[in-house]
Amino acid sequence: RYVQAVQRINIELLTKYRNDYRRFTVFVGESCISFSAVYGTVGFKDTDAQVFLRSTPITAKILEVERFIRTMPVVFRIELRHGNFTWVVKRKEKHFVELHRELLRYKTFMKIPLPSRRSVTILHCYRARLRFSFSKQLEDYLNTLLKMPMYRRYHATMEFIDVSQMSFVHDLGPKGLEGMIHKRSGGHRIPGMNCCGRSQICYRWSKRWLVVKDSFLMYLKPDSGAISFVLLLDKEFNIKMDSKLTETKHGVRIDSLSRTLVLKCNSYRHARWWGQAIEDFVRKNGKAFLRTHRFNSFAGEQENIPAKWYVNGKTYMEDVADALEAAKEEIFITDWWLSPEIFLKRPVVEGNRWRLDCILKRKAQQGVRIFVMLYKEVELALGINSEYSKRTLMHLHPNIKVMRHPDHVQSSVYLWAHHEKIVVIDQSVAFVGGIDLAYGRWDDNEHRLTDVGSVTRSGKSYYNGSTSASVQLNSLPKLKGIGRTRKSRFSLYRHLHRHGLHHSDSVSSFDSSDSGSVRSLQTGVGELMGNTRFWHGKDYCNFVYKDWVQLEKPFDGEMIHSGELTLLTFSFYLRFNFLFCFYEDIKNKKFRVYVVTPLLPGFEGDISTGGGSALQAVMHFNYRTMIRGDKSIISQLKKEMDDQWMNYISFCGLRTHAELEGRLVTELIYVHSKLLIADDNTVIIGSANINDRSMLGKRDSEVAVIVEDTQTLLSVMDGQKYQAGKFALQLRLECFKTILGGFQDPTVDVSDPISDRFYKEVWMTTAGRNATIYEKVFRCLPSSLVRNLQELLSFQTKPGLDKEDPLKAQESLRKIRGFLVQFPLDFLSEQNLQPSVGTKEAMVPTEIWT
Secondary structure (H helix, E strand, O other): OHHHHHHHHHHHHHHOOOOOOOOOOOOOOOOOOOHHHHHHHOOOOOOOOOOOOOOOOEEEEEEEEEEEOOOOOOOOEEEEEOOOEEEEEEHHHHHHHHHHHHHHOOOOOOOOOOOOOOOOOOOOHHHHHHHHHHHHHHHHHHHHHHHHHHOOOHHHHHHOOOOOOOOEEEHHHOOOEEEEEEEOOOOOOOOOOOOOOOHHHHOEEEEEEEEEOEEEEEOOOOOOEEEEEEEEEEOOOOOOOOOHOOOOOOOOEEEEEEEEEEOOOHHHHHHHHHHHHHHHHHHHHEEEEEEHHHHOOOOOOOOOOOEEEEEEEHHHHHHHHHHHOOOOOOOEEOOOOOOOOOOOOOOOOOOOOHHHHHHHHHHHHHEEEEEEEEOOOOOHHHHHOOOOOOOOOOHHOOOOEEEEEEOOHHHHOOOEEEOEEEEOOOOOOEEEEOOOOOOOOOOOOOOOOOOOOOOOOOOOOOOOOOOOOOOOHHHHHOOOOOOOOOOOOOOHHHEEEEEEOOOOOOEEEEEOOOOOOOOOOEEEEEOOOOOOOOOOOOOOOOOHHHHHHHOOOOOOOOOOOEOOOOEEEOOOOOOOOEEEEEEEEOOOOOOEEEEOOOOOOOOOOOOHOOOOHHHHHHHHHHHHHHOOOOOOOHHHHHHHHHHHHOEEEEEEEEEEEEEOOOOEEEEEEOOOOOOEEEOEEEEEEEEOOOOHHOOOOOEEEEOEEEEEOOOOEEEEEEEEEEEEEEEHHHHHHHHHHHOOOOOOOOOOOOOOOOOOOHHHHHHHHHHHHHHHHHHHHHHOHHHHHHHOOHHHHHHHHOHHHHHHHHHHHHHHHOOOOOOOOOOOOOOOOOOOOOOOOHHHHHHHOOOHHH
């Protein structure tokens, strides 16, 4: 009945929360200390400290009596039980005496007598019996104390039995060794965290309470209960107890990848006990963190893990918003860039409810602890303004903690970044991939080029505000590819009126009290009824301060929006810059590689004039990887098979078009995904680009997950039946249908990715046709017709079909299918794209661009 009840509860909860995969533990006859207790620790002598499980007894049993040398006092090995927790302590008779004295000072009239040995000489044959009798008396004495809450909760008793506020928190794992120790300062392997000296005079010893768990060690300050340091277990974890190695008498040395921690004990036996007990507990309970895993990963393989993928940011951000809203205890976010004012659900129909900063503030007010780690950029090189993001979030509520890292001065790290994008909810659900919670990351499968779009109304005015915003353009930063700014006054109300939205349900005004580079806008949204919509879509119109300049003309320049392919798992969250899909049948008859990558790098520069130095530098290394130079992919393939390489690998990008105010416009779709799909069975998705910065492991910090399907579906490879992984196959089909227009044209068959029919007649034909049409209609860049800067100038002087004959241009654009276009492999092929001597891009190390 118990098992059936648990199963019924789990089924009901999983049905209620759909993809919210959480662990539920039913405690019978005992309470559970929640994980949030780690945030409310108090001093060890504080009577309000929550240590023990409610209504759960704690019992003691002396297992054996140890005596290594006859002249030494005996040691009692005591096993204690509290609910499902079991642990062992070692105590001498003097420790019982000291505890009893402390309790007498605490309660003078304590009536529990302390057993004592008879001071008479006893024959050797009776000593074993005496020890047994005395041990039983001590055991009864201890159990009597532990039954009485007044004595059990006293700090001396808790120190005697090695328990603290961290002992019985269920989500922290089984109880390991605990106790008061002296630890030595320093030993950090992270630059900037140590004292300048390495001599013993630079060290200091501090009294701390050490806690050993199955995945970490931590120590706390006894006076305040504050957690001072957490040392995670890793494959370099090691224990040393030799005085020469520890440089301390009776010392224990704990090594890991992050720190060397030295502890000082009271005696040689005490040090051996601590060292051996830590070693045994960690090897038994934390072995998953100690060994080298597949692909040299820090994490081991996990089976039966529910996982969900996302294509583009719309559904991803909606699920992130729902998960944040469902958080009960803890939220952890780390991003390369975070924009507090970004809307996670769009269109905006509930005011600011689903704006990121409003969600976090709401959860913080409910008691949820929120931790955010941001990349601390070099401000001269990047304008993501992490200081503004930190200041904005920290001012929302004391439960929100924000850290920027690295500290460039102390760590001497200037070139590398925190690039991972992770959202973890209650340590149960994790989002991993390539989407920062920032501007420019939101999009859907339609890749619209409009933000404030057409609106149909139900005939009732819900908001009659006429607030307008004006901006002095000469005070604004220059936008990418836009050229000189011009002075004018921009009125959002007039813009809405022009689009038939002057009575719309979202009117915004500047919050002039903030001086951040990204201005927060107060959005008032009335009740929406019928089919009324206000499209808050593209992030360049999502109220980034600098983009108000070009809100009327959002595409007069390189305003690029992002297409994302991102995976949600219940363990991790990651991303890749190139989209690779490898397909190979079992007999190796055919091999196809599909590469989808941005047509232009996402760096500052006007491509109509050849691009800036940073833009050209990245283009140089991209082209050197693909086709230029003897070591490029295509050059090496040509050596083996001449022009037959085109039957094996293709390079493509994404582009779209629209009509804005009667004018045809086009824009590339920036592929920001970091994804690899192999044989419709294996998926790698995360934050790492395919370059040295991400892959070497010594530069940018990244995180990625590999998904290998255990569930298979019947598929087809080169006309033959094939068992494909469910996760990988469905993700690949979604991607291919999206970029090839398969959702609009059901005749597009993407089921067989390595067949000649799909590769040549669908993939290559669609990419070539779309690229030709865009080039003919818009004369857009980049283009393989432009090989140097002279050709670039002449290329731009000739107008496209959109200028000469708009009707014919529209007729040509109707032939576009999806978003796929051929990558212009010959663009500026005769031009040296390396940074010019004297530019700041030429002064930085080459590793920056690779």
